[in-house]
């Protein structure tokens with residue numbers, strides 16, 4: 330006679346060390362097996378979209394840093410300013426475009442390092458965290474020298490960037506790039522060859538290609554499921570159209586594939602930075618734009634590839650000095666809801682591994 | 697035993713070698729006179745185990761404070777993930793109105809004596825989310841009592857370390873055995 334079993338509801342979060350923020354997962358369990366997962370969000374809703382309607386276009390740059398995905402402050406500024414520049418038909422000088430590209434790729438490195446370090450902690454490998462933050466501190470130093478901030482930079486401006494680079498900055502970046510490629514090998518040695526790590530991630534949390542598309546997954550999550558799409562290639566912005574880089578795509582759709590996509594992206598980011606520095610043109614860093622810029626009536630949608638995926642900003646202007654409406658399409662939000670598909674049928678111990686591999690930031694989910 | 701004067705008693709937490717030196721320089725060797733309260737406070741201050749309540753951007757700087765460069769472990773500050781093992785709570789980041797009851801509940805779950813560090817402008821007063829905002833709590837001191845405020849958006853890890861040192865000073869000056877115990 331079969332034992333009668335009952336389903337168990339388990340609340341994970343909102344204060345849980347491995348939810349990477351304040352997320353509540355309502356997990357329905359049958360014994361050890363996951364029957365269903367429902368994410369409960371809104372614990373970090375900061376109402377930036379509403380706040381942006383009350384601030385000028387310039388003030389909103391600082392808000393985009395903080396209110397959206399806080400690990401990728403510059404990528405948020407880029408998404409927002411691209412929309413502003415499209416509505417206002419503001420030109421960005423070539424040097425500023427290259428500077429932005431370099432900064433965006435450095436940001437991608439620093440964001441992926443946080444992901445790798447914290448995922449390592451989730452899986453019980455604290456060493457990875459210490460290694461990753463060692464390199465991240467160096468990137469933050471470079472940011473600090475150029476932009477003045479470690480986490481929130483407010484460096485991009487409508488029509489360019491705030492300041493030119495300090496002396497010798499590009500040399501320091503190049504030196505860092507050379508060293509960093511060796512570091513990526515080191516991470517590979519720590520993790521990719523580790524049988525315990527492989528047992529926890531290989532084949533776990535598979536997201537098939539059709540489900541990835543149906544759930545609107547984007548960024549590294551979609552590319553690990555075989556969706557060959559990168560906004561930097563499909564709709565090039567800034568200097569990406571003039572630089573050569575590959576988009577890593579894997580077919581498996583499991584946690585290990587997501588891990589390998591990001592590891593490979595780090596190498597490609599280094600490649601982009603090196604090329605951009607080699608090609609860095611001289612000249613203006615900011616076109617002539619009023620500080621309190623007023624945009625004409627109009628609307629625009631800007632798509633960028635933030636480290637977490639496809640970040641879109643839809644901006645409507647009514648001719649004032651503040652936007653009429655800003656809508657943010659957050660990459661973490663759609664990736665979070667693909668999570669249910671990945672988790673169904675796996676064991677309760679895999680929740681952490683799968684959640685970490687998606688790399689969500691709750692302030693991006695809730696805005 | 698030489699007759700030299702004992703070195704002055706350091707006010708900050710002494711490295712072990714200094715302690716051994718003090719012991720050696722005392723006549724007779726291994727006896728130190730102190731107040732029980734001082735000893736208790738000294739040991740409490742030197743092993744603060746905070747509950748890491750990371751809410752937003754500031755949590756990333758808090759994580760960096762435990763990583764290689766800043767290394768909070770050397771101050772005896774070891775992160776805990778559960779309130780039941782913690783002496784103090786670091787609330788790092790903006791707290792929404794939806795999250796506020798949970799902050800309160802975790803604070804209530806911590807054993808006495810307990811302390812709260814509010815890290816960042818958001819936790820202190822709402823920060824950049826003070827005006828025109830319907831969802832962020834204007835400072836976590838509306839739900840829990842705060843001992844140390846660390847300003848900044850985000851505060852650098854050094855600032856958090858300074859905040860923890862300030863909390864240690866506060867703990868060491870406390871009349872621990874004579875305090876009023878809440879009912």
Ligand code: SF4
Pocket residue numbers: 395399752753754788789790815816817818819823824848849850851
């Ligand atoms: S104080 Fe600044 S860095 Fe800290 S949570 Fe608030 S907005 Fe983020």
